Amino acid sequence: MFDRLKDVRLDSIIHSFREYSADTNVNKIDLGMGVYRDSEGITPIPQSVRIAQKWHLASETQKTYLAPEGIPHINSRFQDLIFGKRYSDSRIQTIQTPGGTCGLKLTALLLKRLNSGTTIWIGAPAYLNHKSIFQDSGLRVGYFASTNQRHQAFLESYIEAISLMKRDDAIVLQACCHNPTGVKLKETDWHLILNECGKVGVLPIIDSAYFGLGDGLKNDLYPLRYIVKNLPQAIIVSSCSKNFGLYRERVGFLSVVGNKKKDLDNCFSHILKDARGMYTSPPAFGAFIVDLILSQPTLKSMWLSENRVMRNRLIDLRSSVACVLRDIGFNVDACRAIEDGRGLFALLDLDDYQVTQLKKIHGIYLLDNSRINIAGLNKYNIDYFKSSIASVI
Numbered sequence: 001m002f003d004r005l006k007d008v009r010l011d012s013i014i015h016s017f018r019e020y021s022a023d024t025n026v027n028k029i030d031l032g033m034g035v036y037r038d039s040e041g042i043t044p045i046p047q048s049v050r051i052a053q054k055w056h057l058a059s060e061t062q063k064t065y066l067a068p069e070g071i072p073h074i075n076s077r078f079q080d081l082i083f084g085k086r087y088s089d090s091r092i093q094t095i096q097t098p099g100g101t102c103g104l105k106l107t108a109l110l111l112k113r114l115n116s117g118t119t120i121w122i123g124a125p126a127y128l129n130h131k132s133i134f135q136d137s138g139l140r141v142g143y144f145a146s147t148n149q150r151h152q153a154f155l156e157s158y159i160e161a162i163s164l165m166k167r168d169d170a171i172v173l174q175a176c177c178h179n180p181t182g183v184k185l186k187e188t189d190w191h192l193i194l195n196e197c198g199k200v201g202v203l204p205i206i207d208s209a210y211f212g213l214g215d216g217l218k219n220d221l222y223p224l225r226y227i228v229k230n231l232p233q234a235i236i237v238s239s240c241s242k243n244f245g246l247y248r249e250r251v252g253f254l255s256v257v258g259n260k261k262k263d264l265d266n267c268f269s270h271i272l273k274d275a276r277g278m279y280t281s282p283p284a285f286g287a288f289i290v291d292l293i294l295s296q297p298t299l300k301s302m303w304l305s306e307n308r309v310m311r312n313r314l315i316d317l318r319s320s321v322a323c324v325l326r327d328i329g330f331n332v333d334a335c336r337a338i339e340d341g342r343g344l345f346a347l348l349d350l351d352d353y354q355v356t357q358l359k360k361i362h363g364i365y366l367l368d369n370s371r372i373n374i375a376g377l378n379k380y381n382i383d384y385f386k387s388s389i390a391s392v393i
């Protein structure tokens with residue numbers, strides 16, 4: 001029966017990395033995969049993580065299963081971190097998930113159970129996996145423009161799109177460091193967007209995959225705290241891949257905000273049924289590391305300062321990249337967006353031919369939509385990047 005299947009192309013993030021790995025060009029640069037890299041091109045294991053994992057290994061006595069929700073005290077510690085202790089109350093429940101990706105998948109399955117007619121709205125340009133996750137779960141996906149032609153946040157489009165959505169539709173919003181644009185929403189933008197969701201009855205799904213790497217924890221998590229104070233319901237999906245450097249350990253959390261405890265309990269009974277069927281028990285190792293870091297003051301301050309180093313490098317690098325591109329006469333608006341944006345990503349607005357030339361001739365790997373991971377650039381490769389871009393524009 002396998003002969004009935006046609007080949008399906010994995011998204012261009014995975015594809016670009018495969019092409020990069022196979023390329024023998026000594027100057028090749030991977031700007032496709034979305035991981036943080038330091039000035040030496042390394043994706044570091046933070047010192048706080050190294051220490052926590054040593055402590056954990058020294059005290060670990062068993063490796064039996066965790067319950068599908070993970071470990072309750074770890075879930076509440078993480079919930080306190082992201083919502084802030086003041087806001088982290090009985091209106092929220094949190095479980096651990098294998099990365100943010102599974103948090104998104106569980107969200108999709110929950111929405112499908114709740115109302116199979118729901119449309120999931122995603123701002124374009126979009127993170128590629130959002131579409132796959134929601135659509136492959138049997139939900140309808142719709143798009144609205146989240147940036148204007150000058151590469152800025154397009155607030156009017158958000159508001160108009162939400163005002164036209166149906167009650168019980170859902171909208172996927174990224175808390176900070178937008179993937180793929182890097183475009184940042186101001187606090188006042190969040191108020192308008194989230195208030196409109198509340199007015200129309202649209203469920204916000206906040207994907208918080210990069211918190212800490214934009215403007216610091218408090219700013220990056222602002223929409224979560226605004227939601228708890230002002231909105232009846234929302235879903236928050238968090239990832240510890242980038243901010244803790246725990247990528248392959250697969251640590252994420254799924255939080256649901258609702259008005260009644262009974263509703264939340266019912267919601268989680270369905271979510272946990274899906275978790276049970278999909279993976280039964282979330283990976284424990286990374287979750288223990290996160291818990292040690294958050295519970296031990298010395299480790300926590302070490303982690304916060306390591307986070308600051310990553311964030312500052314990204315901000316400085318964004319300015320340098322914008323500068324380098326301005327030098328070669330690159331699109332002025334795209335340069336400003338790179339500089340003003342936050343996080344790992346920027347869209348260069350190159351066409352398919354230019355992207356192919358960069359890969360095939362120069363060994364510079366970016367996504368098909370010309371998204372680059374700024375953190376893949378450093379003092380050793382930025383001149384090569386500059387001359388390569390200059391030769392394709």
Ligand code: PMP
Nearest residue numbers: 099100101127179209239241252
């Ligand atoms: N959302 C966005 C926007 C992302 O960029 C990513 C990681 N690429 C994720 C969710 C999921 O990350 P993970 O599964 O590693 O936690």
